[in-house]
Amino acid sequence: MRMEAEAKKGEMDLKRTEIMAKMLNTIKLKVPEGSNSVLLKNLYLSCDPYMRGRMTNAESYIAPFTPGLPVMGYGVGKVIDSGNPNYKEGDYVWGITGWEQYSLLENPEPSTLVKIKYTDLPLSYYTGILGMPGITAYVGFHEIASPKKGEFVFVSAASGAVGQLVGQFAKLMGCYVVGCAGSKEKVDLLKNKFGFDDALTTKKSMTWYFPEGIDIYFENVGGKMLDAVLANMRLRGRIAACGMISQYNLEESEGVRNNFLVITKRIRMEGFLVFDHLHVYPKFIEVMKQYIAEEKIAYVEDTVQVLENAPAALIGLFTGRNVGKQVIVVSRE
């Protein structure tokens, strides 16, 4: 029965795709006459942990997704048609788009839909190293964590889109960097590909890796990890709080018990959101282009083909299924 049903579904999928392909060959997609809209062909979509928060009704910095409408998130696309003076047909852009083949974006702003200046770099990079996660890592490390050469830096979720960059920024500054990741494969990646000084898979061993303690913690995980780090922080340490992925699927957050150490160790813990810092982008993109040209920064993506696989890829973030930045390839061009 089950196989029969699956076969039937497969047939229908195929049929739908054929019909769509036919339509797309015959229909010329255009924005409504006189509108400010931009019509985007979506090429790459980004799976980001913050998107989980939009699937709850919790009050937050960003509204929940609207049931019945496409999931919205960061992506890279090509402008097919435009009624907006800031964009023209053929432009490549990155920013907020929909989880769909084509998106009609009403009156997008340059802060949420950025024209890509350097199209000679891989376009998928604009969902990661050259996009929102890249600025996150850059601002969080350089502006929030106040790093100094020689300091001890710990990064959790270190092989992810943000973590891998934070570790490399810290190395470029002359810090000692240890990352935490969920598997042996990721630990190898941290040490051999991204140049972390060391890497671990369990928070239990933190004291062994940081006999002198941690000056900077780049927080991506939260909960028990934060407790373990607080116990290992040095005097006047800084915690750049970027995310707490271990908590997003819990009904109730884990209690953090070591808060008092914030006082005894004079720790500064500061939360930040990249959305407050997008003005650094023009400077950031020049720095990153240079780093990439000089091979000073490595970058690893985990790409999944076809839009239909996007939901599973997003869910996979929360169990650490992905290795590197999780990207959905909707279309290569």
Place this chain on the structure above:
Amino acid sequence: MRMEAEAKKGEMDLKRTEIMAKMLNTIKLKVPEGSNSVLLKNLYLSCDPYMRGRMTNAESYIAPFTPGLPVMGYGVGKVIDSGNPNYKEGDYVWGITGWEQYSLLENPEPSTLVKIKYTDLPLSYYTGILGMPGITAYVGFHEIASPKKGEFVFVSAASGAVGQLVGQFAKLMGCYVVGCAGSKEKVDLLKNKFGFDDALTTKKSMTWYFPEGIDIYFENVGGKMLDAVLANMRLRGRIAACGMISQYNLEESEGVRNNFLVITKRIRMEGFLVFDHLHVYPKFIEVMKQYIAEEKIAYVEDTVQVLENAPAALIGLFTGRNVGKQVIVVSRE
């Protein structure tokens, strides 16, 4: 039986006091010849929440008390004899001394034993408004919390030595200030004596008192109070973490569950210890002397007579028995 035993103990106490008085009248107390020591007659001793931490073996910024030796803490005393060039007989000082009638302090430093410049102000004030708690409130509010005129300020343990001053500093700056304290009597004190805009006894009503949220939280309590405040903080709020008195008598700290709000609200939480900021004292004392002269600052002490009552007074801090700064009067002169 019990009354008989107590009567016997009372007799013995009396006898001991008489013997001691006789000795002190006949013995001229002096520092050892050639030593750098200072001999202090203790006048006022300070009960401070941080002292609880010295009664555990937890690793901290300050070593545990040594069993068998007197409890050490802040106090005010008169120099009886000195082998130290920084102090001479007759000087009044405040700083670290012992819970005893007289203390022989080996080679004290000006940072831990401060010569009192203005002896025309009540000497007991140097355990509070003019001493360590005063600098704590001053530095914590002005330097850690980065206040701006018109901001919404919340102070916990607000009638205590530090809290009452923080609230008044905030009012002087033009902030809206609400305090939390443990009884109706203390709430009246906050509103009528210290000029807080409002005061509450239970954290449950916080949203009512801060419909627009809290910009600055001066943290003296910790645990569930911190959770309640995090839920009511405004965007880019600051938490000056000074103490967490609700946690000091617990075997295991309460878990704080709202840490993720540090990110979504871009909160900065920063712990501080007054010991790092003692260099502001010369400026601080001039500011405070002026405030007191102009009656811009009110101050309430809870004094307990006789050294023997000191332990009970210290314990009372943790149940909020004291109303205002808890001082032990060892001797008025």
